[in-house]
Amino acid sequence: MKAQNPSQDPLNIAVFLPGNEPSYPDSPVKGRVSFVPSPPNMASPSIQITNVRITDEGKYACEFATYPGGNVRGTTQLVMLAKPENSASAVRVVAGTKPVAVAQCQSANGRPAAEISWATAASGNYTTKSKTETNNTVTVTSQYIMVPTPNDNGKDINCIVSHRTLVKPENFKMKLEVEYPPQVSIVGYDNNWYMGRTNVELTCQASANPSPTSVLWKSITGDLPATVQQNENVLKVLKVDETVNATFICEVANRIGTVKEQVAILVRGE
Structure with a gap:
C-alpha cells in the first residue's frame, strides 16, 4: 500500500x-496504519489509519504483484x-455618513473553506477574506458593511455559514446596534390656546x-413662566395667560449628543 503527495515520490506505508x-x-502514518482484518485477507486487503490528521490527505494506491500478469x-x-468553529456578533456603531462594519462573522479552522452569506433588510454589502492556517485549515472572516442610520437600529441581520461537515447551514440571528443622538418633536399645541384656558x-x-439622559424645558427668554410646570418630558400649563x-x-x-x-x-384672546 502506497501514499503519494503530488510533490513527492510515492511512499510504501504497508506491505x-x-x-x-x-x-x-517509515512514513508519516507509521504507528497509525494497520491492515484490517488482521491477519490481512489477500482477496480484499484494507488498511485503517487512526488519529487521522489533515496532513494524511492525499492519493493512496493498493498495488498487487501477480505472476505472470504483473502488477x-x-x-x-x-x-x-x-x-x-463558527461565531458571529453585531458591532455597536454610531449613525453617520460613512460605510462601517456593523456585524462580523467568522468560520475558523475549517477544511475546506466555509461559505458565508448574509440576510438582512438593511441596505449594504459584505466583504469576505480567507486565511490558510498552519495546519492547512482555512479561517473565513466576513463583515457586513453599510452606512448606519437611526432607522437601521434593531433591524434583523443573519449570518449564514455553510460547510460540508454541517447537516444544514448554521444561522446566526442578530439585531443591528446603531447609536444615534435624540430625534425630538413637540406635540400638544393645537393653535387654540386662549386666555383662561386650563x-x-x-x-x-x-x-x-x-x-x-436628560430632558430640559425652557422658554426662549429664559425661565419658565410661573403658570407652567415641568414633569419629566411634559410641560403642563395650569392656566393660559399672557x-x-x-x-x-x-x-x-x-451620550451621543444634545438636540x-x-x-x-x-x-388668543377669550
Whole structure:
C-alpha cells in the first residue's frame, strides 16, 4: 500500500507478503496504519489509519504483484474534512455618513473553506477574506458593511455559514446596534390656546439610542413662566395667560449628543 503527495515520490506505508507478517515502513502514518482484518485477507486487503490528521490527505494506491500478469494497481483519494468553529456578533456603531462594519462573522479552522452569506433588510454589502492556517485549515472572516442610520437600529441581520461537515447551514440571528443622538418633536399645541384656558400641555417626544439622559424645558427668554410646570418630558400649563405667549424649547441629551426643538405659542384672546 502506497501514499503519494503530488510533490513527492510515492511512499510504501504497508506491505504484506503471503507467509510473512505485515510490515510498515517509515512514513508519516507509521504507528497509525494497520491492515484490517488482521491477519490481512489477500482477496480484499484494507488498511485503517487512526488519529487521522489533515496532513494524511492525499492519493493512496493498493498495488498487487501477480505472476505472470504483473502488477495491478488501484487508487483512491483521501479527502480530509475539518469542522469549523463558527461565531458571529453585531458591532455597536454610531449613525453617520460613512460605510462601517456593523456585524462580523467568522468560520475558523475549517477544511475546506466555509461559505458565508448574509440576510438582512438593511441596505449594504459584505466583504469576505480567507486565511490558510498552519495546519492547512482555512479561517473565513466576513463583515457586513453599510452606512448606519437611526432607522437601521434593531433591524434583523443573519449570518449564514455553510460547510460540508454541517447537516444544514448554521444561522446566526442578530439585531443591528446603531447609536444615534435624540430625534425630538413637540406635540400638544393645537393653535387654540386662549386666555383662561386650563390644563393644556406640551409633550417632548424623543427617540434615541442610548436612551436620553436628560430632558430640559425652557422658554426662549429664559425661565419658565410661573403658570407652567415641568414633569419629566411634559410641560403642563395650569392656566393660559399672557406669560405663555412665548417660544418653548425642549432640549434632550444622551451620550451621543444634545438636540433642541422648539414651538411658538400664540395666545388668543377669550
